Amino acid sequence: MPESTMNRVTTSHDDPLCDPLRYHGDRAADGAVLDFAVNVQADAPPDWLREVVRSGVDTLGSYPGHELYRDATAAVAAHHGVTPEQVLLLNGAAEGFSLLARLRPAWPVIIHPGFTEPEACLVDAGIDVDRVVLRAPFDLDRAIDALGFGEVHEEADLVVIGNPTNPTGRLYGVDELSRLAEPWRYLVIDEAFLDVADHTHATSMISRIGQIPGLIVLRSLTKTWSLAGLRCGYLISDAETVTRLSRGRAHWPLGTLQLRAIQAVMEQGTPHLPTITADIARNRESMVTALETAGFTVHPSAAPYLLVQPPGGADRAERTRRALADRGIAVRRCDTFPGLDSGFWRLAVREPAQVAALLQAIADIGA
Incomplete structure (x- = not known):
């Protein structure tokens, strides 16, 4: 696959709900009990x-x-x-x-x-x-x-x-x-x-x-x-x-x-940032290990989220994403990002217990 492609965009959808450029993680997270789709660190400010x-x-x-x-x-x-x-x-x-x-x-x-x-x-x-x-x-x-x-x-x-x-x-x-x-x-x-x-x-x-x-x-x-x-x-x-x-x-x-x-x-x-950053880095490292052990491809990240490719290809990843949503677990679809497809997810960095719950749900689905 080439390293980059170029194209020109001239129009947008009239309905923002149908426009992939206007799709954001909060759409997936609405009503979720376990949210990997939105990159906000906590439910409320400190x-x-x-x-x-x-x-x-x-x-x-x-x-x-x-x-x-x-x-x-x-x-x-x-x-x-x-x-x-x-x-x-x-x-x-x-x-x-x-x-x-x-x-x-x-x-x-x-x-x-x-x-x-x-x-x-x-x-x-x-x-x-x-x-x-x-x-x-x-x-x-x-x-x-x-x-x-x-x-x-x-x-x-x-x-x-x-x-x-x-x-x-x-x-x-x-x-x-x-x-x-x-x-x-x-x-x-x-x-x-x-x-x-x-x-x-x-x-x-x-x-x-x-x-x-x-x-x-x-x-x-x-x-x-x-x-x-x-x-x-x-x-x-x-x-x-x-x-x-x-x-x-x-x-x-x-x-x-x-x-x-x-x-x-x-x-x-x-003064609070070093602790926040260290917590994210620690959870990210643990999360990468768990995901890779489960067969995910995890792209290197310095951010509080990970771009991943679940095992089994794009069709399986999309079926799994939908099944997770039915269980109240939100992951960020990536086919709305130019250059990516449904074989990619973006996952917010979360604590090990939440990551374990995600991976257990995926195993239970067995798509």
Whole structure:
């Protein structure tokens, strides 16, 4: 199989429920008793963060004032060593992808397999999209070649890639990613899972803000801090790009509880990250061993999820996935990711007892 393929996408489905680009793990997890489909770390935020959110409830009679935006923005800037003018708070990191159309790219490129929301947002805005689809082991050299030698439009003016990528878990270095940059190009890096990935500080492209023109880095608080229902995220770029992306947004784009949560995570969350990251790494290592023993192909991952291929091929994997769903066990199908098919699943990293329950259910099904 070739290492990558290229194709251009010009239309999206009218019904988002039928559009594979709009399919996300929460669809599979709805009503599940054992959830491997959603990559959120816990059912609720940690106690200290819950208290911050709870304390804001008494102020909900007032609009979120300038001070809240200022303080939350300043907290993000201080955490990452940038200026407040380089920060844009988001109603979830996914909002950042919906803002990309404001840059009016003529030749955007999405590197897949990856989070599908950026492509869906651009296509819905009437913008044609080129794809570069990587094959295992998902090396970036092929994408760099495609951009450099005209296999996609030679003047590609916006490139989007995840780091680590979702669903592959592949983590790229800043020097690798920097090779995707050009003076005329916006380079968008989705770092939604980077805060708990291996080698975090050495890998964040935020360190290149100000050095690479048009660099945009998106971050999410959803996964690590269990805030999926509150929608908290931000992006970091140069001040001019931040202004361009923010122009025309609705007034009060974030609410009081979101702003309080963002500020609290920036100011209080860092000491907790080593423990969270170590727990994920330990569970991931144990999970890889258990899955491989059961005959799964497990692709290397630095993320809190694994891209796997169950034994027996695509048809058997799909039958098993459906049978698991009937038992209340959710795994993330991967045929909605460009470049993958129903022979792949994405599994959130879970504790050994949950992994054992999954494997026992698969054995009982015996598809």
